[in-house]
Amino acid sequence: MSRIGKLPIEVPAGVTINVTKENVVTVKGPLGTLSQKVDADLEVAVEANQILVKRPTEQKRHRAMHGLYRSLLNNMVVGVSKGYEVKLELVGVGYRAESQGQILDLVLGFSHHTYLQIPEEVKVLAVTDKRANPIITLNSADKQLIGHVAAKIRSFRLPEPYKGKGVKFVGEKLRRKAGKTASKK
Numbered sequence: 001m002s003r004i005g006k007l008p009i010e011v012p013a014g015v016t017i018n019v020t021k022e023n024v025v026t027v028k029g030p031l032g033t034l035s036q037k038v039d040a041d042l043e044v045a046v047e048a049n050q051i052l053v054k055r056p057t058e059q060k061r062h063r064a065m066h067g068l069y070r071s072l073l074n075n076m077v078v079g080v081s082k083g084y085e086v087k088l089e090l091v092g093v094g095y096r097a098e099s100q101g102q103i104l105d106l107v108l109g110f111s112h113h114t115y116l117q118i119p120e121e122v123k124v125l126a127v128t129d130k131r132a133n134p135i136i137t138l139n140s141a142d143k144q145l146i147g148h149v150a151a152k153i154r155s156f157r158l159p160e161p162y163k164g165k166g167v168k169f170v171g172e173k174l175r176r177k178a179g180k181t182a183s184k185k
Contacts, residue, residue, distance in 0.1 A: 005066030009051040009074045012081045017046045025051075025073060029080025032121070032141040036072055039065045044073070051077070079141035086150045087170035088136040091159065097126040097134045104136070108157040108167070116156075122149050135170065 011017060015029040023038045038044055042065055043054045053070045055062040078084075090097055096107040104124055106114040118124045122140040136153065140146040150169070159166035161177045168174065 003067075005053055005055065005063075005070045007070065009070065009077055011046075011049045011051060011077060015077060015081050017051060017077075019044050019046060025076075027073075027076040027080050029077075029141070031080050031083045034076045034080060034142060036069075036076060038069050038073075042066065042069055044069075075143040079143055083139060083141050084143050084146050086138045086146055088138070088150060088153055089168055089170050090134040090136070090166075091168060092157075092165040095134060095157075095165075096128060097136050098128075099124045099126040099136075104153070106153070106156060109165075114156050116153065118149060119145060122146055 012029075015027060018026040018028075020026075023040055023042070023044065024035055025038055025044055026033065026035045038053075041056055041062060043056075045052045045054065051073055053066060053073065055066045090106075090108070092109055094107065094109065098105045099118075102118045102120065102124070104116045104118055104126065106116070108114055118138075121142055122138055122145060125137045125139075126134060127137070128134040138146050138150055140149075154167045154169070157166045159168045159172075159174050161175060162179055164174050164176060
């Protein structure tokens with residue numbers, strides 16, 4: 001049996017779970033509401049503050065879906081109860097970030113500003129301190145959406161391997177290259 005799929009999902013206080021006949025699971029909590037359609041072959045059961053995902057057979061497809069949907073449902077429960085946070089750091093001379101409501105204004109060394117419309121479900125905060133790299137903080141209950149937004153911001157200027165300039169996750173270790181002078185003898 002799947003090591004991930006067989007684990008029960010603990011439902012914290014203040015979180016309600018609703019499963020419809022069409023296998024749509026809705027999770028409500030203090031930080032919002034999330035929905036996910038589960039594969040028709042799988043069964044989702046809510047018992048005594050736990051969610052259990054059960055599969056009908058040992059087919060390869062059922063085994064794959066078992067762990068997937070258990071992880072998706074767990075991410076939803078954690079998201080509506082605790083939430084998710086992603087921090088991005090802008091490394092480079094003159095790189096700036098500013099948030100005006102749900103619009104993120106980035107200066108990333110191009111001849112123009114880069115604007116990004118952030119979805120309503122994601123809260124954005126851009127902090128710029130003197131003598132420190134600007135930090136963009138994203139908060140949301142939806143793990144998939146916040147990861148997508150963070151990847152989109154990072155894609156505007158990927159970190160380069162020589163000086164490390166670009167948009168990177170806070171705490172991310174970059175593999176650095178030596179450059180031209182290392183090969184001369």
